Amino acid sequence: AQKVTQAQTEISVVEKEDVTLDCVYETRDTTYYLFWYKQPPSGELVFLIRRNSFDEQNEISGRYSWNFQKSTSSFNFTITASQVVDSAVYFCALRGANTGNQFYFGTGTSLTVIP
Amino acid sequence: DGGITQSPKYLFRKEGQNVTLSCEQNLNHDAMYWYRQDPGQGLRLIYYSQIVNDFQKGDIAEGYSVSREKKESFPLTVTSAQKNPTAFYLCASTPPFLGGHQPQHFGDGTRLSIL
Numbered sequence: 196a197q198k199v200t201q202a203q204t205e206i207s208v209v210e211k212e213d214v215t216l217d218c219v220y221e222t223r224d225t226t227y228y229l230f231w232y233k234q235p236p237s238g239e240l241v242f243l244i245r246r247n248s249f250d251e252q253n254e255i256s257g258r259y260s261w262n263f264q265k266s267t268s269s270f271n272f273t274i275t276a277s278q279v280v281d282s283a284v285y286f287c288a289l290r291g292a293n294t295g296n297q298f299y300f301g302t303g304t305s306l307t308v309i310p
Numbered sequence: 311d312g313g314i315t316q317s318p319k320y321l322f323r324k325e326g327q328n329v330t331l332s333c334e335q336n337l338n339h340d341a342m343y344w345y346r347q348d349p350g351q352g353l354r355l356i357y358y359s360q361i362v363n364d365f366q367k368g369d370i371a372e373g374y375s376v377s378r379e380k381k382e383s384f385p386l387t388v389t390s391a392q393k394n395p396t397a398f399y400l401c402a403s404t405p406p407f408l409g410g411h412q413p414q415h416f417g418d419g420t421r422l423s424i425l
Binding site for chain 1: 341343345350351352353355358360398400402404411413414415416417418419421
């Protein structure tokens with residue numbers, strides 16, 4: 196079975212604080228792909244990052260960083276020095292190599308950054 | 311610019327009426343998807359299509375129908391059998407499945423309401 200869990204439904208932080216969004220996944224595939232998307236109030240989903248199951252190297256892109264740990268089946272996303280423009284719903288998604296073109300999304304985490 | 315175009319942005323349905331949501335892409339992607347998003351919830355898969363003239367039901371296909379007569383187009387019809395159609399509908403696409411690492415690209419969505 197393929198499943199993605201984002202246990203944090205809503206998070207509020209004050210501007211400039213750091214915040215981590217959690218993502219835990221389940222899959223029987225040995226090869227799989229993990230994604231993070233951002234959904235601003237306008238509605239469209241914007242792709243942020245992809246990680247392959249055979250690449251556990253963490254990644255940093257500006258104020259964003261991602262921590263992929265296969266041992267705990269987690270792919271967490273940290274925003275450093277948060278800004279009001281970071282306010283959005285963030286989705287974690289999974290795609291297994293053996294499940295063809297299907298993607299499995301978590302329920303999303305709504306982040307509000309308070310000025 | 312390449313992308314996915316969904317229309318209309320807002321749509322209102324009368325009781326007993328079928329309505330069709332348009333999704334067009336010029337990315338030359340093979341796979342296309344329809345998701346439904348309810349307030350505060352994640353994305354639920356309605357239908358997806360991997361090639362022309364072929365499509366599969368997702369988790370919540372009842373009350374919906376699709377067609378894939380052209381690679382570029384994947385319209386979704388919300389039938390009168392769908393008793394609770396009020397939601398935000400997102401169309402997505404992906405390139406050919408060459409290892410699974412390709413993310414989905416999303417349209418801007420259509421908000422459907424009942425009159």
